[in-house]
Amino acid sequence: MIGAPSQSSAPAVRSSAPLLEVSGLSTELRLEQHAPLAGLRDVTFTLHPGRTLALVGETGSGKSMTAYSLLRLLPAPARPVSGRILLRSRKLGDLDIAALPENADVLYRIRGGVISFISQEPLTALSPVHTVGNQISEMVRLHTRASRADARQSSLEMLARVGLPNPQRAYSQYPHQLSGGMRQRAVIAMALVCRPELVIADEPTTALDVTTQAQVLALLKELQLEIGCSVMLITHDMGVVAQMADEVAVMYYGRIVEHGDVRQVLKSPLHPYTRGLLQSLPAMNTGGRLVAIPGSAPTLLCPPPGCPFSPRCSRAEPGRCDADGSPVLREYAPGHWAACHRIGEEEGE
């Protein structure tokens, strides 16, 4: 049963302090001959130590932009506009990543040392002109005071840990000499060798075949448990969400439209967009039939006046949902947040 929403605008705090508190994060795109276009809008979420947050949503919803913002690696023409990214790091103490100067030394310590990134395409993470081993050893030397020999030893151990059958050989190979699955394992080795506190994995298995996908996700989970890090997992796949995540945040048109415990959201989704996403997954649809969400998200050039989902929403109420101002994220059950005017109203009303 859905209660009245709470008026606060930040997701509930658990017993331990969050590792990451992102609040009011907004970005814009500056394209030539255009007024700035809003990218992310007021993105707010928390992530606790050891937890996995899945970020889901259709293409263009702002998942990668959120990830790059956390690393302060937003590519032009995108740029941050406002917001706070509070990191409570065991290694570096508390800092607001959003407030750091562009070339602050601490950013280089954060990237790879505290927050590491695994991308969809391993070749973008690995330099083609250096051996896999040298790249992992460099990462170790950048973030620890390890000697060359110790860094090599840690890298070999990590390559063995991620399941490369011949770590010595893989160490001296170039990325293109490994298969796609092995390359992604090498990227995971590089991402985890410095025992980061947060791993951001942006569609880490999309480029892999189904069997390798399952193996790589299982490996990521095992290593997360060993290291005790948090994971922000970006995916289109609600099956992966169910398997991997503790919490899920659903993004639409640069906003978080629903956030909560994964079981709660998958069992009782509040937002019509989340319901649509779940219905488009055969295993979660009672009929086993794929039901695509009709239409597509508005372009950034033409933001709709009200709820950005209203042109596609079967529950949209004319004069209300398309009126100025989009719905804000509110807490409807403990830890379960959504942004929709019509939550709690009977279907068909």
Ligand SMILES: Nc1ncnc2c1ncn2[C@@H]1O[C@H](COP(=O)(O)OP(=O)(O)OP(=O)(O)O)[C@@H](O)[C@H]1O
């Ligand atoms: N370099 C760019 N130039 C113009 N628009 C951009 C650029 N980068 C991102 N955008 C826009 O910003 C929005 C958010 O993009 P983002 O890459 O974060 O989406 P995403 O959710 O990661 O999508 P996908 O699932 O396809 O990776 C989209 O509308 C996208 O078109």
Ligand code: SF4
């Ligand atoms: S606010 Fe209205 S249009 Fe937007 S998701 Fe809710 S019911 Fe649909």
Ligand SMILES: [Mg+2]
């Ligand atoms: Mg993306």
